[in-house]
Amino acid sequence: xxxxxxxxxxxxxxxxxxxxxxxxxxxxxxxxxxxxxxxxxxxxxxxxxxxxxxxxxxxxxxxxxxxxxxxxxxxxxxxxxxxxxxxxxx
Amino acid sequence: xxxxxxxxxxxxxxxxxxxxxxxxxxxxxxxxxxxxxxxxxxxxxxxxxxxxxxxxxxxxxxxxxxxxxxxxxxxxxxxxxxxxxxxxxxxxxxxxxxxxxxxxxxxxxxxxxxxxxxxxxxxxxxxxxxxxxxxxxxxxxxxxxxxxxxxxxxxxxxxxxxxxxxxxxxxxxxxxxxxxxxxxxxxxxxxxxxxxxxxxxxxxxxxxxxxxxxxxxxxxxxxxxxxxxxxxxxxxxxxxxxxxxxxxxxxxxxxxxxxxxxxxxxxxxxxxxxxxxxxxxxxxxxxxxxxxxxxxxxxxxxxxxxxxxxxxxxxxxxxxxxxxxxxxxxxx
Numbered sequence: 001x002x003x004x005x006x007x008x009x010x011x012x013x014x015x016x017x018x019x020x021x022x023x024x025x026x027x028x029x030x031x032x033x034x035x036x037x038x039x040x041x042x043x044x045x046x047x048x049x050x051x052x053x054x055x056x057x058x059x060x061x062x063x064x065x066x067x068x069x070x071x072x073x074x075x076x077x078x079x080x081x082x083x084x085x086x087x088x089x090x
Numbered sequence: 091x092x093x094x095x096x097x098x099x100x101x102x103x104x105x106x107x108x109x110x111x112x113x114x115x116x117x118x119x120x121x122x123x124x125x126x127x128x129x130x131x132x133x134x135x136x137x138x139x140x141x142x143x144x145x146x147x148x149x150x151x152x153x154x155x156x157x158x159x160x161x162x163x164x165x166x167x168x169x170x171x172x173x174x175x176x177x178x179x180x181x182x183x184x185x186x187x188x189x190x191x192x193x194x195x196x197x198x199x200x201x202x203x204x205x206x207x208x209x210x211x212x213x214x215x216x217x218x219x220x221x222x223x224x225x226x227x228x229x230x231x232x233x234x235x236x237x238x239x240x241x242x243x244x245x246x247x248x249x250x251x252x253x254x255x256x257x258x259x260x261x262x263x264x265x266x267x268x269x270x271x272x273x274x275x276x277x278x279x280x281x282x283x284x285x286x287x288x289x290x291x292x293x294x295x296x297x298x299x300x301x302x303x304x305x306x307x308x309x310x311x312x313x314x315x316x317x318x319x320x321x322x323x324x325x326x327x328x329x330x331x332x333x334x335x336x337x338x339x340x341x342x343x344x345x346x347x348x349x350x351x352x353x354x355x356x357x358x359x360x361x362x363x364x365x366x367x368x369x370x371x372x373x374x375x376x377x378x379x380x381x382x383x384x385x386x387x388x389x390x391x392x393x394x395x396x397x398x399x400x401x402x403x404x405x406x407x408x409x410x411x412x413x414x415x416x417x418x419x420x421x422x
Binding site: 032038041042045058063066 | 287314317318319320322323325357360
């Protein structure tokens, strides 16, 4: 499943209960727009780490990386690239 | 290493002021701080604080409160000043009139702890208790002569700086905790973890303006940078500490958390999965937020009320200036 689709589905089903996925645009500000609060971030980050088998450093978890689906996808893609490159090299 | 919380005590000044009076007096400062926020965020800033009054140092200095708390903690631990090998002062705002490099030095003399090693640091704000515990445990683990440590903090808001909206309103207090290695009384420390994200150091900063200290709150930074990750980082530290002892959230009997505001305590309660009313009532309405003394105050009250029974698991958690998060786990 495409990264943004998986995240959009998770957010709609678990964080923004009752909000249809279609309302979450790629550039919708999730955090600064008040759609995901501080408690919601716990679930979102746990989902991202489990779904994509990545780990976030504390410094990486910030509003600049996780505010929109586009930003989240970019961060996850980067981490997957690094992870896969490491696996290929080992 | 077997280290126990042998005793804890706090002292607050008798004088008080209503939060409403503080916010009225500091109206310009509050408005200036909140101005960059959205109208909704500005309105929310003073809602759900759960703080009615704050205690304020009148004729007393934070040092006086620390001395009072330390004396009580020493008596409660059944020791004397001479037994203290290490004093760690982790005060954030020890007072503009503080005459000392560190109040630990004067404290060692007045308590009779003449040979104690005296340390002081300014870091962590309300998360500083964990840093102090970790520091003391570090010294204990490397120096067999250090068996008893006294951890103190005494804080008063700089004049005209009680409001830390959109976060809290500060009251004055002093507190003391005694840790003993190979002790037999008090909760056994199982673990302590702390983390700092230095890029958020300006979220709450202490600066000097026209010769006077001022606490500068960067409200947009708090709202947009700190709060989105505030509970997440606390939650991850909680999980880390619990996992290191093969425990989980359901094993915790008492969560001891800061008195920053009622809405913050509600956030923490949701974070750990407790139902509404699941956190104990604290004296926050009468004391305000007393920085790192909050945890000591809340722990002392739990003990006074007889709610802590042998074998129960205590989890202390707080976060503050730095920006710093900390969690300490102990078994009563």
